[in-house]
Amino acid sequence: MNRRAPFSFFFGLLLASSVSAQQIAPLRGTSDADKLEASAEHLARMKTALKHVLGRVEEARNEKDVVKLNCVNEKLAQIKALLKVAEQADIALHEAIATRDAGSETEFSKVAIARTKIEGLRGESEQCIGQLAYVVDEKTTVEVVLPADLPEAELAQRRQARRTGPPFAVPPVVRPPAASVWYP
Numbered sequence: 001m002n003r004r005a006p007f008s009f010f011f012g013l014l015l016a017s018s019v020s021a022q023q024i025a026p027l028r029g030t031s032d033a034d035k036l037e038a039s040a041e042h043l044a045r046m047k048t049a050l051k052h053v054l055g056r057v058e059e060a061r062n063e064k065d066v067v068k069l070n071c072v073n074e075k076l077a078q079i080k081a082l083l084k085v086a087e088q089a090d091i092a093l094h095e096a097i098a099t100r101d102a103g104s105e106t107e108f109s110k111v112a113i114a115r116t117k118i119e120g121l122r123g124e125s126e127q128c129i130g131q132l133a134y135v136v137d138e139k140t141t142v143e144v145v146l147p148a149d150l151p152e153a154e155l156a157q158r159r160q161a162r163r164t165g166p167p168f169a170v171p172p173v174v175r176p177p178a179a180s181v182w183y184p
Contacts, residue, residue: 030108032097032104035093035097035104035108036093036094036097038108038111038112039090039093039108039111040090042086042111042112042114042115043083043086043087043090043111045115045118045119046079046082046083046086046114046115046118047083049079049118049119049121049122050076050079050080050083050118052122052125053072053075053076053079053121053122053125054076056072056125056126056128057069057072057073057076060072060128068128071125071128072125072128075121075122075124075125075128076125078117078121079118079121079122082114082117082118082121083114083118085110085114086110086111086114086115086118089107089108089110089111089114090107090111092107093107093108093111
């Protein structure tokens with residue numbers, strides 16, 4: 001079995017994503033030393049994003065919020081997979097440059113695309129932390145504050161409406177006759 005097959009498929013998905021050809025086009029004609037330097041910088045930023053998302057996972061665990069934890073864990077798994085692809089592409093980039101292979105452009109593009117995707121996932125993980133699992137408990141209170149400039153007649157009308165209940169009458173529920181003599 002070809003060990004690169006899953007990564008080729010994953011990279012195909014990356015290329016089909018939101019990264020445009022305009023973002024990759026400036027990479028052509030870049031010197032090999034610049035590619036290696038930029039690749040190392042991209043990897044460092046991706047690892048920083050990974051650490052950041054791991055911190056978000058820890059926050060969600062401490063809050064014991066399963067919704068947040070599941071959301072952030074999903075982003076974390078995707079980031080780890082992309083980072084693995086980027087690290088392997090970086091190794092392949094070093095090999096391609098050492099052998100003066102034309103594949104260095106492709107490997108550098110993989111690293112750049114992975115960085116773009118990881119930064120997007122980091123942002124999505126921030127949105128996960130912003131999600132709330134709404135829980136209503138006994139501690140919830142509602143305080144009604146009436147504007148001070150309301151006319152006295154309208155205030156009296158509102159107070160009366162609160163005391164008497166809803167302004168409409170609830171119709172009585174009429175049960176239909178039994179359909180069977182045996183089961184009333």
